[in-house]
Amino acid sequence: xxxxxxxxxxxxxxxxxxxxxxxxxxxxxxxxxxxxxxxxxxxxxxxxxxxxxxxxxxxxxxxxxxxxxxxxxxxxxxxxxxxxxxxxxxxxxxxxxxxxxxxxxxxxxxxxx
Amino acid sequence: xxxxxxxxxxxxxxxxxxxxxxxxxxxxxxxxxxxxxxxxxxxxxxxxxxxxxxxxxxxxxxxxxxxxxxxxxxxxxxxxxxxxxxxxxxxxxxxxxxxxxxxxxxxxxxxxxxxxx
Numbered sequence: 001x002x003x004x005x006x007x008x009x010x011x012x013x014x015x016x017x018x019x020x021x022x023x024x025x026x027x028x029x030x031x032x033x034x035x036x037x038x039x040x041x042x043x044x045x046x047x048x049x050x051x052x053x054x055x056x057x058x059x060x061x062x063x064x065x066x067x068x069x070x071x072x073x074x075x076x077x078x079x080x081x082x083x084x085x086x087x088x089x090x091x092x093x094x095x096x097x098x099x100x101x102x103x104x105x106x107x108x109x110x111x112x113x
Numbered sequence: 114x115x116x117x118x119x120x121x122x123x124x125x126x127x128x129x130x131x132x133x134x135x136x137x138x139x140x141x142x143x144x145x146x147x148x149x150x151x152x153x154x155x156x157x158x159x160x161x162x163x164x165x166x167x168x169x170x171x172x173x174x175x176x177x178x179x180x181x182x183x184x185x186x187x188x189x190x191x192x193x194x195x196x197x198x199x200x201x202x203x204x205x206x207x208x209x210x211x212x213x214x215x216x217x218x219x220x221x222x223x224x225x226x227x228x229x230x
Contacts, residue, residue, distance in 0.1 A: 004155075032216055043117070043204050043221030044156065089155050098168045099144055099210035099217060103155030 002027050002092055004104035011109045019077040021107045023090035026071065031095035033066055033073050038087045038106065047088075048075075080111045115139065117222035119205050125228045131193035134225045138187070138207030144168075145182055146219065147190050148204040156204055162188065163210075192227075200229045 005024040013019045023033070032051045036044035050057045050066045050073070057064045063076040077084050087108045091101040118137040126132050138145050143164050148156035159178065161169040164185040173180070177196070182188040192199055206219040 034218065041223075043206070043224050044219075045221070046218035049216070049218065091155075093216060096213045098161065098163055098213050099208050099215065099219070100158060100161055100169055101219065102158070105153065105155045 002030070002102050004090065004092060004102060006088075006090060006104040007107045008105065009107075011107060013080055013109065013111055015081060015111055015113050017080055019080050019084070019109050019111070021075040021088055021090075021109070023073040023075065023104055024071060025092055028094060029068050029071070030092035031097075032093055033064075034091045034093070034101065035062075035064060035073075035075050036089040036091060036103075038089055044089055077109070080109075082111045082113055085109055085111050117205055117207055117220050119203075119222035119225055121225055122223065123226050123228075125230065126195055128197055128229050129194040131191065132195055132227065133189050133191045134203050134205075134227075136188045136190070136205030136222060138205070139220055142207035142209055142220070143185070144208040144210040145188050146206040146208070147180055147188070148206065150202045150204055150224070152201070159190070195227075195229045197229050200227055202226050 003026040034049045035047045038044040048064045050064050061078045065074045087106040089106040091103045120135050145162045147159045150156045159173045160180045162182040165182045180190045202224040204224045206221045208219045209217045
């Protein structure tokens with residue numbers, strides 16, 4: 001099965017800076033990749049989806065890139081705010097899998113004022 | 114629009130006891146997922162339903178876990194008997210996925226935190 005690696009160490013960042021998270025995978029090339037945010041005691045919340053034929057997606061202060069050659073996705077939070085503090089999960093899916101996702105362990109982001 | 118509902122929110126049981134979790138997905142969502150999330154890990158898919166049929170249950174420990182989705186709406190996940198290693202958060206999610214090659218975001222419920230003593 002797919003192995004998904006996200007930074008296990010928390011990312012501590014100052015307010016206003018850009019946070020960059022990585023998601024590396026092995027084995028099959030996913031048809032698409034999603035990023036979710038999870039706050040303590042809550043279920044994950046969808047943020048962005050990027051398909052295998054897309055290089056970059058943006059949504060407000062969020063940006064995702066997808067490099068199938070490097071087998072890597074990068075997730076950026078620009079102008080970070082304390083409210084962005086959470087755990088961010090990447091999730092991969094094969095094609096024709098009825099939307100089945102395989103999640104990484106997530107990276108915790110802490111934004112300090 | 115109402116989100117995914119789950120109950121109970123918390124459950125504490127002794128090992129070898131049984132427990133059941135309930136999930137009501139977002140109205141109109143054909144696909145329903147049950148995940149297990151152990152502390153410090155990402156959600157792990159246990160079972161996926163498309164309407165009331167099972168699409169994937171390859172990671173469901175079938176000797177002790179069972180799930181059903183009667184009438185293609187709400188669903189229950191049962192563990193019998195529970196083991197210490199079943200302590201985790203059980204998340205339910207739903208999606209508008211209607212075909213094998215389609216993909217949509219998943220909407221998660223708040224989860225049920227299970228502690229097995």
